[in-house]
Amino acid sequence: MKRIEFLKTLGLSTVGLAVSESLLSGCMDMSEMNAVAPDIMQGAFTxxxxxxxxxxxxxxxxxxxxxxxxxxxxxxxxxxxxxxxxxxxxxxxxxxxxxxxxxxxxxxxxxxxxxxxxxxxxxxxxxxxxxxxxxxxxxxxxxxxxxxxxxxxxxxxxxxxxxxxxxxxxxxxxxxxxxxALKLPSGEYEIPMVIQDKRVDASGGLVYNPTMGEVMIGYMGDTITVNGAHAPYRSVSSRTYRLRVLNGSNARIYNLALSSGDPFTVIGSDGGLLPSPEPVTNLLLAPGERADLLLDFGKMNLNGEVFLQSNPFSGADSQGRQGFKIMKFVVDKTESDSFALPLTLTNIPALSAASAAKTRTFDIGISMEGSGKHKMGKKKSMAGMHTINGKTFSMDRIDEAVPLNNVEIWEFNNANGDEPHPMHMHGTFFQIVSRAGGRNKIVAHEKGWKDTVLVMPGESVRVITKFERAGKFVFHCHNLEHEDDGMMLNFQVS
Ligand SMILES: [Cu+2]
The missing domain is CATH 2.60.40.420 (Cupredoxins -  blue copper proteins)
Known part of the structure; x- marks a missing residue:
């Protein structure tokens, strides 16, 4: 269901549907439901x-x-x-x-x-x-x-x-x-980076206090941090660097690009290296996803600057409307490197869709079915509006029973939704089979092993995996407000 239809339905039938008490107890009005991503506060990069x-x-x-x-x-x-x-x-x-x-x-x-x-x-x-x-x-x-x-x-x-x-x-x-053996840039030439958006109070501490509307879209900050610092810079040499990027944000998606517009190379993803390098000029990275990147500063002039930034993007509601800088690189040393990018990085045997023993379909999004049924305890929340197949999380209920060693296709269907959902499976890596609707293609960092896949509004994404680990695991949306709102199910492999 689209959010606007959902809100209309909710507004007309709140009492009849016995929506949770917190919803009725005055901590919200309908305007609070229509949150937008806050504007980014641009830093000094010093x-x-x-x-x-x-x-x-x-x-x-x-x-x-x-x-x-x-x-x-x-x-x-x-x-x-x-x-x-x-x-x-x-x-x-x-x-x-x-x-x-x-x-x-x-x-x-x-x-x-x-x-x-x-x-x-x-x-x-x-x-x-x-x-x-x-x-x-x-x-x-x-x-x-x-x-x-x-x-x-x-x-x-x-x-x-x-x-x-x-x-x-x-x-x-x-x-x-x-x-x-691939001799990728290492040591000081390898930079692990956690990108997160934060909200900061007057003393500099962090603030987490989502409104109802921010549970709907996810809690986003106005202060972009890398490795826990707002608007940082890094001195680099005029050579190739390896950036290992994690989107550790609760809800914010980044459309990574260089301020120069120059291309960069994706060499890996959630589960390690891609089969071969993928040159891109931008890359949409959702919460929970990782991207292993090579950046060549060798073409830049000494004392040149380039920003890693997030370009505007469409399809994800209020987030994406604004472009902003994330961090600055300053080329302050001349250095040549003998690094040669291999044409083949690793071998990933493709799981063929024909080998799948079963296909499971998951409708992801908001629905009236889940509303009010999610026990939220003391926490202010929309109480179970975000659902998978109409269900919110229940600790003891096994939602999907999977035979050990089964190869299966799981389809995450967001065709009728208007919120992005990065879907994460525990206990296994998967390959992306197809994306229908929306972007309609498999993007660069999705060509290797994944554990989190972004399903944008209008999209339906099919993934394939072999369940080689027995036990009880969860899969869920990695928009953490959606997850906490109940958008998570159990699967049992046995
Ligand atoms: Cu979600």
């Missing part, structure tokens, strides 16, 4: 880009309240896993066993989901696997997947949006001999 600390297996993580800010010289309240707004960037070798001792220093429940790591269900951070306040849990798993960039963040149902927005997230890089 803060050096921070690099989150590097960590390996054994490093302890402690979710806790702390003082800090994304604005230089300020200090307010936020959440962190160690000393900064973002957790450390963990690096691990394919085949190794990783143990991350975790303590919950918050006042409420939390846990860790290893987004993009194929871990056993008991380690995956399912919303029923909570670590209570003051308690600890040892996350331990063997890394058994291609090299690439994953990330980690909390997954407590109806609290994920707040905890991630307030600062709990970090990057996780998987390395392998195969990838090292």
């Amino acid at each position: 803060t050096p880009l921070p690099t989150p600390e590097m960590a390996v297996s054994g490093t302890s993580l402690n979710a806790h309240g702390m003082s800090g800010s994304v604005m230089p010289g300020k200090s307010g309240s936020m959440l962190g896993y160690r000393n900064g707004i973002l957790g450390p960037t963990i690096r691990a070798e394919r085949g190794s066993v990783v143990t991350m001792p975790f303590t919950n220093g918050l006042t409420g429940e939390t846990n860790i989901h290893w987004h993009g790591l194929l871990v056993p269900p008991a380690m995956d951070g399912h919303p029923e696997q909570m670590v209570k306040a003051g308690q600890s849990f040892n996350y331990t798993f063997r890394i058994d997947q291609p090299a690439g960039m994953a990330w980690y963040h909390p997954h407590p149902h109806m609290e994920t949006g707040r905890q991630v927005f307030m600062g709990l997230a970090g990057m996780f890089i998987v390395e392998s001999p195969e990838e090292r």
Whole structure:
């Protein structure tokens, strides 16, 4: 259903439909439902880009309240896993066993989901696997997947949006001999980047307080940060760099481009390298998605500047109407490199649609069926307007039973919706089979293994995967306000 039709229906039949009490209890009027993405506050680009600390297996993580800010010289309240707004960037070798001792220093429940790591269900951070306040849990798993960039963040149902927005997230890089053999730019020439939009109070602390309307469109900030700093810059040499970009935002989509208009090269995605490099001039990156990019600063003049920015884009409602700069690169050293881009990066055997044993269809969006049925506890929310096949999340209900080792096509149908939904599956990587409607094509970073796919309004996207891990997992929209509003289901592989 389109949002405007939904709101009309809701307005005419609120009482009859027994929509949750919070909806009726005066904390909203209909105008509050029509939120728009806030205008971006452009920064000065005078803060050096921070690099989150590097960590390996054994490093302890402690979710806790702390003082800090994304604005230089300020200090307010936020959440962190160690000393900064973002957790450390963990690096691990394919085949190794990783143990991350975790303590919950918050006042409420939390846990860790290893987004993009194929871990056993008991380690995956399912919303029923909570670590209570003051308690600890040892996350331990063997890394058994291609090299690439994953990330980690909390997954407590109806609290994920707040905890991630307030600062709990970090990057996780998987390395392998195969990838090292390609001699991609590394060390100081490899820049992991988490892009997030934030809202900041007068003291510099973070603010998470979505209105009803912001649950509808997702909670967006006016302050764009990279690695926890607003409007940073990075000095670079006149050579090729590898940028590993994570969209760690709750709801904001970025249409990544260079201010010069120059092309850049996509070499990887959520689940590692693409089969071959893909040159692009822009790339739409949704919350939860990663893009592994090569940027060549070699053509630039000494002391030249170029911005990574988000270009305006259409189809996603109020977000996308404004272009804005994200960070600045300053070329201040002349350096040549002998890097030669390989024509083939890796081999990804295509899962053929003909081999699928089953196709499941999921209608994603807003519906009256879910409205009012979602138990929201103390939290102000639209209470279950965002649904998958008309259902909101229920902790114990198994929505999809999948035979182990089945190859299946899952179709996410947003043909009748008017909100973008980045759909994320736990416990498996998938390949994109097709996109009908809207953009009508598979875009550059979708040509490899994915765990999150953007389904824009009007689109229907088919993905294919082999379910090789037994257990109970969730799949959900990675617009975190939609997820917290109930847009998540369980699937059981057995
Ligand atoms: Cu969504």
